[in-house]
Amino acid sequence: MSGERAHRTRHSVEVAAPAGAVYALLADAERRPLYCPPVLHVERLDFDGPRERLRSWESAAGDIRSSISARVRHPHERRIEFFQLRHEAPLASMGGEWTVEEAAAGRSVVTVRHEFTVMGDRPDDVAWVGLVTDDNARAELESLRRIAESGIGLDHLVLSFEESVRVNGPGELVYDFLYRAADWPGLVPHVPRLDLTESSPGVQVLDYDVRLPDGAVRTASSVRLCFPHAGRIVHKQTMPAVPAAAAHVGEWTVVPDESGVRVLAQHSVLLDENAVRDLPSGIGQARLGLREDVGSMARATLELAKRHAESAVRALPLRPAPAGTC
Structure with missing residues (x-):
């Protein structure tokens, strides 16, 4: 041109x-x-x-x-x-x-x-x-x-894992709970505060506080990319919540099957090499602690999403049996 x-x-x-x-x-x-x-x-x-x-x-x-x-x-x-x-x-x-x-x-x-x-x-x-x-x-x-x-190597610095839960309910309700993160304060115990902006459909910027398992409260921020038709929300913590993390990315995925849905919380965390060096037991201790801290928060959120979907199903009115059946 x-x-x-x-x-x-x-x-x-x-x-x-x-x-x-x-x-x-x-x-x-x-x-x-x-x-x-x-x-x-x-x-x-x-x-x-x-x-x-x-x-x-x-x-x-x-x-x-x-x-x-x-x-x-x-x-x-x-x-x-x-x-x-x-x-x-x-x-x-x-x-x-x-x-x-x-x-x-x-x-x-x-x-x-x-x-x-x-x-x-x-x-x-x-x-x-x-x-x-x-x-x-x-x-x-x-x-x-x-x-x-760092001399440690990316494969040792990166910790990847997933948590999952089975839900006897529609995937749409599970996804709705995960998508509406602005409603999490008061529902999700480890998120006492969360501000969410959505500048364009499906692109969310979150600024929030996280209560870690040891009781400490840290401020974090994330960007989330939401794909409702695929049942996916990918995210990156632009300010990680866990002190030992230099970067944290992940994905929520809702996978339907014949009896309900399986919900996955996938995480990949890059350890902060400086924080690792400060620990007496080094990288092994850091990986175990980070796995437990992030995993416990993910499991709590998954259980709440499960409860949200299954409670809604139980609240539906029962349909009367068709005439002529017993």
């Missing part, structure tokens, strides 16, 4: 970790929400060897935006190309690449390059896109550096 020109940015960081380990972090797109603060959720739409197509939701200077991107991985070069196939205004195009280069003494240099165009090339829009691109690139690079330099 006339009037549009390409704008380019470049950001780098030196990491005290081998290039292969850093590249492995970058190559795992579905875990980006754990190690990249602005990335809220990533879903892989298709995958063909080195090529993959992803749908992502990201925070952009306070806005929540979604895009569909293609990535091509070149593992032997430690390089990943990316370009957006669908995006939101004012972007007209966005692409770039990640590279990881070996440096001296087991160190590496990570670089991300962006090239974008803006509709109409209006100065304010160009400045806004440039600001978001700069801020998000710096945040991701710093998080990558911190995790890679």
Whole structure:
């Protein structure tokens, strides 16, 4: 389009970790929400060897935006190309690449390059896109550096688990309880306060207090993406509630079957490596404590959703038996 020109940015960081380990972090797109603060959720739409197509939701200077991107991985070069196939205004195009280069003494240099165009090339829009691109690139690079330099490894720092409950009731009522989080204070014991805004349908921003199992109350915040037709609510705690967590993502899923529904609460938590080092028993103690704290709160919410749905079913009036039956 006339009037549009390409704008380019470049950001780098030196990491005290081998290039292969850093590249492995970058190559795992579905875990980006754990190690990249602005990335809220990533879903892989298709995958063909080195090529993959992803749908992502990201925070952009306070806005929540979604895009569909293609990535091509070149593992032997430690390089990943990316370009957006669908995006939101004012972007007209966005692409770039990640590279990881070996440096001296087991160190590496990570670089991300962006090239974008803006509709109409209006100065304010160009400045806004440039600001978001700069801020998000710096945040991701710093998080990558911190995790890679921890020496613990992402597989040990990440704790993934799920809780579930069977419900003899309609999935719509279970989903309704989970969706209406604004009603949780007074119902969910560990949530004494919750403020919810929904700037667009299905995109919820929560600011709330959490009462932890030890009685401490902490302030947390989350972004939730709601998919009612699929019975799913995915979430990322942008300010984690549990002290040992550096990042926390998860999903509520309502799965119907022939006799009711099964409700899952899935969680993936990235431990804060600094908090782990401060514990006498190290990472094992941190993982056990975090699993119990997060799990107990998830179980409590699941049981309340179950009670909500089953109570509504029991309250329905009985239908009279058809004539001629006994």
